[in-house]
Amino acid sequence: MLRTVVLDIGETLVRDDRYWASWADWLDIPRHTVSALVGAVVARGQDNAAALHLARPGIDIAAEYRAREAAGRGEHLNESDLYDDVRPALTELRALGARVIVAGNQTARAGELLRALDLPADLVATSGEWGVAKPQPEFFRKVIEAAQSTPAETLYVGDHPANDIFPAAAAGLRTAHLRRGPWGYLWADAPDVTATADWRIDRLTDLPRLLRA
Template sequence: MIHSVVFDVGETLLDDTREFAAWADWLGVPRHTFSAVLGAVTAAGHDNALTFQYFRPGFDLNRERARREAAGHGERITEADLYPDVRPALSALRSSGLWIGIAGNQTTRAAHLLRQLALPCDAIATSGEWGIAKPAREFFDRVAEFAPGPRHQILYVGDHRDNDLIPARAAGLRCALVRRGPWGHLWADQVRRDHLADWVVDSLTDLADLLTSQRQPPS
């Protein structure tokens, strides 16, 4: 029985299309080109951050984030960035008695922006606040401290095989893949075939239906 559900952020709750486009514009490269290289980096099994090095060798992500902020093009997260199923799914899960958390590889500022959205959840944290990022085991140990319940009753939901599913399971958590975004679509079939997740779903609404039905007493 699942007691707590913790969600990744990018391409799980948030559609990253606008943010990817903002980085392409900042680098001065066509958006399609940036997305294509990002896809190639992902398919090769490399960290997403390598994408920037192809366009600007020696690229420092933290420094460029600060430069974007100073130029008035900093990080933004708005209601329009949420996938349409986020609020109804989180609300349904929370109403069923599950504890709902959000924890992903985002900045401290992103945590502030997410909290401003007043999502139906119990707590929000980011790697920037914790000082440790996925796929490090320490990140998922923090998730296990963050969410109530024993590890085998904590479900981590994400879109990324290597950053979400494999390390969450190695840390003793349950895991689910949402099939969306470049990584969710790329790896969904393999995740199913190799049984790398407890569930593979096409939407958060599907996940909510699965989990809430398991919590209902038999008629």
């Protein structure tokens, strides 16, 4: 029985459109160019931050984050950044008695912004707040601790095989691969993904039936 559902953030709950557009504007590079670079690094299997290094060789991303915040052009999230199935799915999961956790590779500031949206979740946590990021095993140990259920009773949902599905499965969690965003679409039918993920879903509103089953 599944008792806890843990969801990734970027391209699982939140669209990355604004995130990459804001970086393009900050670096004074056409938005299409940055989007294409993101696609290129995804296809190579690289971390998405590699797109910024291609756009601006030698970039100090942490320093640029600080400069953006100082200029009033830092991170921003509002209701329009959420996928339309987020609130219905999370609300139904809680109605079924599941503990719902949001945990992904985001900054501490992103955690604050997500909590301000008052999502139907029991806990919202980010790698910036935990001090450890996916795919590190310690991140998933923190997930299990927060879940308040056994790994076999905990489902981790995400779009990125290397950051979400493979390390979560290695930690003993059940997994659902979401066909969403560039990583989700590109690797949805990859043999290692289909062999590892317990379920593959197209929308978050597919999750409640997993609990019912």
